[in-house]
Amino acid sequence: MTSKDQHNRILRDLRISVTDRCNFRCRYCMPEEIFGKDYAFLPKESVLTEEEIGRIAKIFVSLGAKKLRITGGEPLLRKDLPNIIERLSTLDAEDISLTTNGSLLSRMAVSLRQAGLHRVTVSLDSLEDDMFLQMNGGRSRVQPVLDGIDAAAEAGLQVKVNMVVQKGFNEDAVVPMVDYFRQRGHILRMVEYMDVGNSNGWNREHVVSKQELLDRIGEHFPLQPVAPNYDGEVATRYQFADGIGEIGFISSVTEAFCSSCTRARLSAEGKLYTCLFATKGHDLRDWLRSDRSDEQIADYIQAVWTNRKDQYSLERGLASDKNDPNGHKVEMSHIGG
Ligand code: SAM
Ligand code: SF4
Ligand code: SF4
Numbered sequence: 382m383t384s385k386d387q388h389n390r391i392l393r394d395l396r397i398s399v400t401d402r403c404n405f406r407c408r409y410c411m412p413e414e415i416f417g418k419d420y421a422f423l424p425k426e427s428v429l430t431e432e433e434i435g436r437i438a439k440i441f442v443s444l445g446a447k448k449l450r451i452t453g454g455e456p457l458l459r460k461d462l463p464n465i466i467e468r469l470s471t472l473d474a475e476d477i478s479l480t481t482n483g484s485l486l487s488r489m490a491v492s493l494r495q496a497g498l499h500r501v502t503v504s505l506d507s508l509e510d511d512m513f514l515q516m517n518g519g520r521s522r523v524q525p526v527l528d529g530i531d532a533a534a535e536a537g538l539q540v541k542v543n544m545v546v547q548k549g550f551n552e553d554a555v556v557p558m559v560d561y562f563r564q565r566g567h568i569l570r571m572v573e574y575m576d577v578g579n580s581n582g583w584n585r586e587h588v589v590s591k592q593e594l595l596d597r598i599g600e601h602f603p604l605q606p607v608a609p610n611y612d613g614e615v616a617t618r619y620q621f622a623d624g625i626g627e628i629g630f631i632s633s634v635t636e637a638f639c640s641s642c643t644r645a646r647l648s649a650e651g652k653l654y655t656c657l658f659a660t661k662g663h664d665l666r667d668w669l670r671s672d673r674s675d676e677q678i679a680d681y682i683q684a685v686w687t688n689r690k691d692q693y694s695l696e697r698g699l700a701s702d703k704n705d706p707n708g709h710k711v712e713m714s715h716i717g718g
Pocket of ligand 3: 633638639640642655656657658691692693695
């Protein structure tokens, strides 16, 4: 069953946040000043169980979702993650992937692969310890993440690396990151710093645009654009002119891609969000914990999707009252990017 939203977009991807907790405090996501010792994370009983995640994913697949991505918070903090992936792998989805900060990946890569995971995206913002520690709130050096990436590749997982670039903090890491990962055959994607959530003090001046990144990288490694792999691919692709490797840009600030946004997002507490920048979620946990049937829940999700009008990034910066600057947006650590 495939339904279209108000801008004619189908539901093709489901991103499932399995926890709102994280062992990092990235400055652009969960800054320590806000997510410190006293921050109230969700109590265990509020978070969806592995059974509930399996059931809701099955319902989304019945509605047309083909790509399932696990995210968080830091999903590897959940001990039952291999069980969750095993449940997803029994569904009729084409692709099961995971986004992680990679710090715990070296010890879990094999079990995740065995459970049926296909691909992993590891977030890493620098190859230098000092800079990386500044980015992640002093929580991890670089080597454990590089070990995680190696372990994932060895376990047979496809690996991509995401790097958020924040002006004045890690721009100097761009060229070394590009060089390192192209030599190792992993696609690096540069992510523009976004105004997600309410905690990171986002300011357009802190964004390093795709064009600035292209110029910076192009001075060292000439690049050529490549056609997308499929319609609606989020990253725009470039090949290195010398034929060694490829990189991507996820430019939601300077080149919004809302018109092809086919993603639904499920928060750790079971709320359905139809946009990364949504101020309101639709509670599915109550439905899961009631005596409603899968069909009833599917009808509800379909109604939400059919009414969907979101295109926040396209409207960002327009003198528009559609993006209420005072609206309380969902935090990235709740729905996971
Ligand atoms: N903890 C995992 C990780 O870091 O990969 C998964 C969750 S994290 C919220 C998902 C992705 O969102 C990461 O690649 C992270 O770099 C990205 N992200 C978080 N805050 C962001 C922001 N303000 N702008 C752009 N990307 C952001
Ligand atoms: Fe944690 Fe990922 Fe957010 Fe960093 S980006 S604080 S690793 S959830
Ligand atoms: Fe999709 Fe919202 Fe991002 Fe636009 S801003 S691409 S609608 S999640």
